[in-house]
Amino acid sequence: MPQLTEIRWHARAGQGAVTAAKVVAETALAADQYLQAMPEYGPERMGAPIKAFTRISSDPIEIHCNIENPDIVIVLDDSLIDIVDVAEGVHDDGVILINTCTPPAEVRAKLGVSDSVRVACVDASGIALDTIKRDIPNTPMVGALIKATSVVDLEAFKGLLAKNLSKKFGQEMIDANWASVDRAFEEVTVA
Amino acid sequence: MKWDISEMGSWTYGQFPPGAIIPEAGNSNDYITGGWRSERPWRDDATCTQCLLCWIVCPDSSINVADEKVTSFDLDHCKGCGICAQVCPVDAIEMVPEGCELPGVK
Amino acid sequence: MPEQKTLATTGNLVVAEAMRQCKPDVVAAYPITPQTTIVEEFAGFVAKGKTDCEYVTVESEHSAMSTCIGASAAGARVMTATSSQGLALMWEELHIASGMRLPIVMANANRALSAPINIHCDHGDIMGARDAGWVTYFAETAQEAYDNTIMALRVAEHPDVLLPAISALDGFITTHSIDRVCVMDDATVADFVGDYESASALLDTDDPVLHGSFSGLGGPFFEFKRQQREAMEGARAVIKEVGAEYSELSGRPFDVIETWGMEDAETAVVVIGSTAGNARHVARELRANGRKVGVVKVRVWRPFPYAELAAALKGLKAVAVLDRAESFGAEGGPLFTEVRGALYDLETRVPVVGYIYGLGGADVRLELIERVYDDLSDIAAGSAAPAGLVYLGAREEA
Structure with a gap:
C-alpha cells in the first residue's frame, strides 16, 4: 500500500508557511520519497490567512487538488483558530500542531476535536525570537513537526536548511536556525 | 540566387518557399510598377541646378543619377507621385499627364 | 541510459532549466504571473553566465513575441514563456510566427x-491559441513540462x-508546486536537440532572403495556409519519432495520448493537463472496487490525435470529456468538440458527455471526478445522459 501523508498548513502571509511546506517536501526527497508542495494562492498581502499543502508518499503522487482530509495540520499563528476552522476534515488519527503559548489541553478544548486526534503545541514564535531574533516561526515548527510525527528526518532537514541558508547567510545564521529546530524538537508538548 | 518566378501564376501550393520567404535579394527591381502611373515627371535640364533634392526624396529610387548629376527618370518604377516636382526649388520638374509628349501641353 | 538528477522543484523552474539546456540564442520575455519565475530563473542564468543567450527585456508580451519573431527570422534559436493575458496580447504575433514558419x-x-x-489555472488562455498554428503539448506534471519543452524544440525545428x-x-498547480522531477545532464540535452541551422536566415548576408512578404488578393496566401496545414499534419509523425527517441533517452514513456485502464474499460474520462492525475487516482480506486473505468489523457493538443482517440475509445459504453475552458455557444468545451469529432466515423456510436470544470482555479476535488464516473456508469446502464453541458462543481440550484 502506498504510504501517503498529507499536511495542511495554516498561517498568515509572511510567516514562511509556503517556504516551510516546500522545504519539508524537499527533505522527503532525501529519503527517496515522492513529494508535492503548493500554496493556495490568494490575495498576497502580509497578515492575510493563507493555506499551503505538502504531500509525501512512497509512490508517485498523481492528485493535484487541495488537501481536505489532512493527516497533519500545522498552524503557525494561534489567532487563526478563532477565524479559520483549522481542524476541518482532519483524520481521526491525525495530528494538529500549533504555534502557541497556550497549553495543549486548553487548545484541544478550543478546537473541539475528537480524543483520537493528537494536539501538539510549541511556542515557535518565542523560540524564533530567542534564536533567530525574528518572529519567523516556520523553521522551529518543522522541528516540532518532526518530533510529533517523524514525517521527515531531522538531520536531513537540518542539512537542507543549512544548504538553503548558506546561499544568503553565514554560519551564525545557520547555527541560530539549527538551535531553533532543536529547541522546538525538545519543547513541543503533545496532548 | 536567381529566383525564376516567370511561371508563378501556375505554381501549385508546394512550389512556394515556406513562410512566404523571398529567396532572392533585390528582385523587386524585376517588378515593373510604372504602369500604376497616371502622370509622369518631366525635367527641364536647362533650369535644373543639379541640387539632387529630387533624388533624395524620391520614395522609389526612380531618379537616375550618374556622376552626381540627374540624367533621367526610371519610368519602369516611377509611380508618378509628384514629390520630385513638388520639392524642386527651381520648378525644373513638371508632372505631365501620361500620353502627352511635351511639357506645358495640357 | 544517461544518468539523471532527481530534484524537488517547481514546474516553472524546471522549464527554465529545460530552456537553458536547449541553448537558445535569444529569449525575449515580459514577465507576467504566474510564468514569472520561468523568465526570472532564466534571467538569473543569463546574469550568472550559465548561458550565453541574448536575453531581451521588452515592454509587453506583444513586443516579446515580436522580438522572438525578428530573432527567429534572423536565424536564431528562440524561446520564451508567457501566460494568460500575456498570451492573449500576443495573439496577432502567434499567427505571424506560424505563418512565417518560425520554430519558436x-x-x-x-x-x-x-x-x-x-x-x-484554467485553459481559457491556451485554448484561445488553438487555431494559431502552433504545435501544442500539454503537461500533467512538472516532469512532463520539462520533457515536453525539450521535445517541442526538436519538433519545431524539424x-x-x-x-x-x-x-x-x-498555472500554479504545475508551475508553482514543488514536484519530484528527473532532469538530464546538459550534454545529453544539447546532443538531443542539436544545433539549429536556419535554412533562410535574415542575417545570412551571403545568401540574402526577405521575410514577411505580402500576399494579397490573388496572391498565394491561400497556398501558404495549405502548406501550414501540411506542416502540422507532418508534425504528427515527427512528434512520435522525437517522442520515441526521447523516451529511449529518458526512460519515460511518451505518446500523443496516454491511456490508463483502457484495455477492458467500459467507460472513460478524457482529460488534458494536471487533472489527468486526479482522474487516474479516482479510476484506480474505482477499479479496486471492480468498476471497469479508464482514463485517456491528451498530451499533444495540436496536431490533435483523432485516430489515437478513436482507437482508444472505440466500443465504450460512455465517455466523459473534461474541459477546463469554455467555448460559449458551442456544445461543449474545445476538447469536447474535438473528441466528439474524433468518434464520429466509428461504426458504433459512443455516447459522449461534456463537463466544464475548474475554471479560474476552482479546486478539482476527487469527489467531482467520482461524480463523473458515476454519471458514466448510469449512462452505461441505460440512463439518459445529462441534458447538455455539466458545470462540474459549480454552485447550482438543487
Whole structure:
C-alpha cells in the first residue's frame, strides 16, 4: 500500500508557511520519497490567512487538488483558530500542531476535536525570537513537526536548511536556525 | 540566387518557399510598377541646378543619377507621385499627364 | 541510459532549466504571473553566465513575441514563456510566427482570462491559441513540462515541420508546486536537440532572403495556409519519432495520448493537463472496487490525435470529456468538440458527455471526478445522459 501523508498548513502571509511546506517536501526527497508542495494562492498581502499543502508518499503522487482530509495540520499563528476552522476534515488519527503559548489541553478544548486526534503545541514564535531574533516561526515548527510525527528526518532537514541558508547567510545564521529546530524538537508538548 | 518566378501564376501550393520567404535579394527591381502611373515627371535640364533634392526624396529610387548629376527618370518604377516636382526649388520638374509628349501641353 | 538528477522543484523552474539546456540564442520575455519565475530563473542564468543567450527585456508580451519573431527570422534559436493575458496580447504575433514558419518554442502557464479578474489555472488562455498554428503539448506534471519543452524544440525545428510550438503547463498547480522531477545532464540535452541551422536566415548576408512578404488578393496566401496545414499534419509523425527517441533517452514513456485502464474499460474520462492525475487516482480506486473505468489523457493538443482517440475509445459504453475552458455557444468545451469529432466515423456510436470544470482555479476535488464516473456508469446502464453541458462543481440550484 502506498504510504501517503498529507499536511495542511495554516498561517498568515509572511510567516514562511509556503517556504516551510516546500522545504519539508524537499527533505522527503532525501529519503527517496515522492513529494508535492503548493500554496493556495490568494490575495498576497502580509497578515492575510493563507493555506499551503505538502504531500509525501512512497509512490508517485498523481492528485493535484487541495488537501481536505489532512493527516497533519500545522498552524503557525494561534489567532487563526478563532477565524479559520483549522481542524476541518482532519483524520481521526491525525495530528494538529500549533504555534502557541497556550497549553495543549486548553487548545484541544478550543478546537473541539475528537480524543483520537493528537494536539501538539510549541511556542515557535518565542523560540524564533530567542534564536533567530525574528518572529519567523516556520523553521522551529518543522522541528516540532518532526518530533510529533517523524514525517521527515531531522538531520536531513537540518542539512537542507543549512544548504538553503548558506546561499544568503553565514554560519551564525545557520547555527541560530539549527538551535531553533532543536529547541522546538525538545519543547513541543503533545496532548 | 536567381529566383525564376516567370511561371508563378501556375505554381501549385508546394512550389512556394515556406513562410512566404523571398529567396532572392533585390528582385523587386524585376517588378515593373510604372504602369500604376497616371502622370509622369518631366525635367527641364536647362533650369535644373543639379541640387539632387529630387533624388533624395524620391520614395522609389526612380531618379537616375550618374556622376552626381540627374540624367533621367526610371519610368519602369516611377509611380508618378509628384514629390520630385513638388520639392524642386527651381520648378525644373513638371508632372505631365501620361500620353502627352511635351511639357506645358495640357 | 544517461544518468539523471532527481530534484524537488517547481514546474516553472524546471522549464527554465529545460530552456537553458536547449541553448537558445535569444529569449525575449515580459514577465507576467504566474510564468514569472520561468523568465526570472532564466534571467538569473543569463546574469550568472550559465548561458550565453541574448536575453531581451521588452515592454509587453506583444513586443516579446515580436522580438522572438525578428530573432527567429534572423536565424536564431528562440524561446520564451508567457501566460494568460500575456498570451492573449500576443495573439496577432502567434499567427505571424506560424505563418512565417518560425520554430519558436514558448512555455505557457495555463491561466484564466479576465473578467472577472482571476490569476488561477484554467485553459481559457491556451485554448484561445488553438487555431494559431502552433504545435501544442500539454503537461500533467512538472516532469512532463520539462520533457515536453525539450521535445517541442526538436519538433519545431524539424525540416518537415518548421512551426512554432507551445509547451503548456497548468498555472500554479504545475508551475508553482514543488514536484519530484528527473532532469538530464546538459550534454545529453544539447546532443538531443542539436544545433539549429536556419535554412533562410535574415542575417545570412551571403545568401540574402526577405521575410514577411505580402500576399494579397490573388496572391498565394491561400497556398501558404495549405502548406501550414501540411506542416502540422507532418508534425504528427515527427512528434512520435522525437517522442520515441526521447523516451529511449529518458526512460519515460511518451505518446500523443496516454491511456490508463483502457484495455477492458467500459467507460472513460478524457482529460488534458494536471487533472489527468486526479482522474487516474479516482479510476484506480474505482477499479479496486471492480468498476471497469479508464482514463485517456491528451498530451499533444495540436496536431490533435483523432485516430489515437478513436482507437482508444472505440466500443465504450460512455465517455466523459473534461474541459477546463469554455467555448460559449458551442456544445461543449474545445476538447469536447474535438473528441466528439474524433468518434464520429466509428461504426458504433459512443455516447459522449461534456463537463466544464475548474475554471479560474476552482479546486478539482476527487469527489467531482467520482461524480463523473458515476454519471458514466448510469449512462452505461441505460440512463439518459445529462441534458447538455455539466458545470462540474459549480454552485447550482438543487
